[in-house]
Amino acid sequence: MAEDIEKKVITAKKASIELASVSTEIKNRALEAMADALDRERKAILEANVKDCEYAEELKKSGKLTQALVDRLKVNDSKIDGMIAGIRDVIKLEDPVGETLSALELDDGLILYQVSCPIGLIGVIFESRPDVVPQVMSLCLKSGNATIFKGGSEARESNRTIFDILVRAIESTEGMPQGAFQLIETREEVMDLLSLDAYIDLLIPRGSNEFVKFIQDNTRIPVLGHTSGICHYYVDEFADLETAWKVCFDAKVQYPAVCNAIETLLVNRNLAEAFLPKMAEMYLEAGVELRCDEDSYTLLAGKGLSSLAKATAEDWGLEYNDLILSVKIVDSIKEAIDHINTYGSHHSDGIITTSDERRKKFTGLVDSSSIMVNASTRFADGYRYGKGAEVGISTNKIHSRGPTGMEGLLIYKYVLMGKGHIVADYAGKDAKPFTHRKLDLKFGDVN
Template identity: 70%
Template sequence: MVMEIEEKVIEAKKASIILASVNTESKNAALEAMAQALDNNREKILEANRKDVETAEKLKRKGELSQALVDRLKVSDSKISGMIDGIRDVISLKDPVGETIDALELDQGLELYQVSCPIGLIGVIFEARPDVVPQVMSLCLKSGNATIFKGGSEALNSNRVIFDLLNQAAETIKVMPSGAFQLMETREEVNDILRLDTYIDLLIPRGSNAFVKYIQDNTKIPVLGHSDGICHVYVDEEADLSKAYAVCFDSKVQYPAVCNAMETLLINASIADRFLPKMARMYDEAGVEMRCDNSSFKILEQIDFIKSVGRVTDDDWRTEYNDLILSIKIVDSIEEAIEHINTYGSHHTDCIITENDMKKKRFTDLVDSSSVMLNASTRFADGFRYGKGAEVGISTNKIHARGPVGMEGLLIYKYILVGNGDKVADYAGSGAKKYTHRRLNKKASDALGK
């Protein structure tokens, strides 16, 4: 089994070299073929997904799968349309491969170019969500990266059907290399993939906190991603409360089973009596369980018809619920809110509701998160909504790529030095030539005759 996996990975690694040089027109043709394949096989995808969901529901009843995981697994006709739209959005994006990032004359006739290029072979290990396959494959294809996919067993049928449709469609385009995209299916393959740092250039895990942490702790391969999505909304005393109600409700309720949903609501003490009762009623009607600190509990325990209110624990501040559960805390100042976010948050997405411009700046300057929202739902932290076509994941890293990661996170660069028999010896010792180090308004393609 290990040898078979390694053979697949080596095949993909070799194909990545060819894929890196495929022209834009051919890549876009492959993407359109992929979109059409999904559109023409909707019922086939839905039937495969029904099998997975049926099995997942049984496991949920046994306590072996969470409701959040079951929710992420489900594919609908509208979700398939979203997959198709995502692929076509990627078609519309500019091809980033071969772009000149910088050009510098070292000396007359000696020119240095910094040029974008694919990372190479990307490994994507994910749980539940079958829509990860078209999202990531489309971005990797457009950016010239070969990809190994390893999905969870709970989505086995859905992943297989979607992957086969996309892969076969892409390979109908003549210049597309065979074997650039590979699908792994067994649980044992995860650990085998983690050991293949000789071939795999970057890993992108998508799944639960424990799952991502396991990947990060058990491989030498660089990992792009986040292990937690503990997101906050802070309602300032100078907030427009109509905006606050809308943003706080959407951030928690619109889709609670995802990493950019709010998990903790922070409220300034001076407006808590005015804001919290109505907000709690809205949450209560939506089935949200509220876990309150002492101050917020005192306000809500007086309201008889609000049933789902309890006490918060210290562990709650560090918990990503992925469910209709919310921690609530009343704070005395924006400074206390920022301190709480930076202490308990996961550097994912955090929001302030305020009309005070100085506080907006203070919040964005001091909150150490990959996305910071001003009077807008945390749920906007998404590659598609950010105009990236789709996303390969959301990263809380501080190197390479951060936040919702699109194609820019799948690129690195190389340096190309164009000379004419130049040698370093001429720039050393007595009478040495001097470097000009002059910026050039020139593309590498011009120097290379392309």
């Protein structure tokens, strides 16, 4: 088993070198072939997904799979449309490979270029969502990165079918290397994959808090990702009520099983009486379980609302991924910010306010990768951020942060162009000085 996975990884690593230099035109032709193939093979994808959904329901009954993961697994024609649209959006994006990031003259005729390039070989390990395969494959292809995919067993048929369709389309495109994209399927292969730091340059895990943390704790390969999505919305005392009701409802109810849905609602005490009762009614009618702190419980119970639960200390740090919401009344924006920075996961948090002063304070002091002002946290997504698709959402503070598209799959190299220059001329008693002058040049321009 270990030998098989290593062989696949080495094959992809070798192909990554060739893929890094494939032209934009060829890459875009391969992407168009991928989109056409998904459209053409809808029936095979849907049939494979039915098998996975049946298996997932059995796993859920035995307590081995959550409802959130079952929901993420399902594929229909609308989701296939989304996969196709995502690939075609990537076609429209500028090719980031070979972009000149800076040009610096060290001396006359000696110019240092900083040029963007692919990271190399990316390992993507994910749970449930089969749409991760076309999302990530399209971004990796456009950015010139080879990729190893490992999906969960609950989505095996869907992942295999979609992967095979896409790889056939890519490898039938003239000029594309063979073997740049590989799929592994068994749980045992994951530990083998995590040990191959000599070949794999970056890991991107997509899944639960426990899943991502396991990956981070068991590899020496750099990991791009977030362990949890504990997102908050703070309704300020200067909030517009109609905006607050609409945005806070969407941020929880529109799709609760994802990492950018809110898990805690914080409400300023001065607005709680006017805002919270109607908000609670909207949530309860939508089937949301409310876990309230003492003050919000007293307020809502006093308004005749039932089916309320009292929050425990553990609730503030939980990612529900379900129709469950913690509610807390706070005395000030400072208390809200402190709560978010203490219990949040630095993912996506928001404020409803009409005050510029409060907006600036909140956006300046909340330490999260995305901060929303009067807009739903559900916008924290690579596609919605105009990245074509996303490889994941990162709460790291190095390399890439927030919804991550192709920019998170790139690094850079330095290229020094000279004319027989030697260091000896710039050292010692009569050393020549460096000019260190910034230039408006593109790599490849005549030097």
